Amino acid sequence: MKAANTVCRCDLKEELEKVIAQHEGKKDDLIEVLYWVQENYGYVPKDVQQIIAEKMNIPLSTINGVVTFYHLFSLKPKGKYEISLCRGTACHVRGASRVLERFEKELGIKTHDTTDDNMFSLEVVRCLGACGLAPVLKINKDPRVRIKTDQVPGIIQELRNAAE
Numbered sequence: 001m002k003a004a005n006t007v008c009r010c011d012l013k014e015e016l017e018k019v020i021a022q023h024e025g026k027k028d029d030l031i032e033v034l035y036w037v038q039e040n041y042g043y044v045p046k047d048v049q050q051i052i053a054e055k056m057n058i059p060l061s062t063i064n065g066v067v068t069f070y071h072l073f074s075l076k077p078k079g080k081y082e083i084s085l086c087r088g089t090a091c092h093v094r095g096a097s098r099v100l101e102r103f104e105k106e107l108g109i110k111t112h113d114t115t116d117d118n119m120f121s122l123e124v125v126r127c128l129g130a131c132g133l134a135p136v137l138k139i140n141k142d143p144r145v146r147i148k149t150d151q152v153p154g155i156i157q158e159l160r161n162a163a164e
């Protein structure tokens with residue numbers, strides 16, 4: 001993903017219209033268009049869904065259904081820090097679920113959500129390719145390995161301090 005913390009991308013409207021025009025009359029291309037939006041806006045805003053609905057002649061409810069069904073898409077901007085925990089087998093066996101629960105508890109959000117201050121988003125991802133170092137997570141693009149539940153508050157505090 002390009003942007004982990006995109007708030008207003010009003011400047012992208014012209015580009016959005018070009019992308020939609022490239023897929024004119026091709027309703028099957030909806031996911032491709034939504035993917036472009038996610039990559040460039042950092043999420044799929046409601047007003048953009050409305051534009052796509054009108055220009056591609058697809059019911060807004062259909063578009064919203066796709067956006068909410070696939071975890072690839074987000075309805076809210078991602079936080080400054082996107083914490084992605086691996087849920088692959090090796091990480092699962094070594095306690096990734098407990099690490100995830102601890103993040104949820106400490107941040108007061110569920111997976112696929114963002115804190116109200118837009119500081120943290122919590123996601124789960126497939127194997128990150130470092131199974132020997134499980135459990136593994138990424139903070140934006142930076143990997144952290146052999147994570148234990150009691151490290152979670154310290155990681156959050158470290159990120160809060162870095163953001164100041």
Ligand code: FES
Nearest residue numbers: 086088091130131
């Ligand atoms: S299972 Fe987590 S890195 Fe492979």
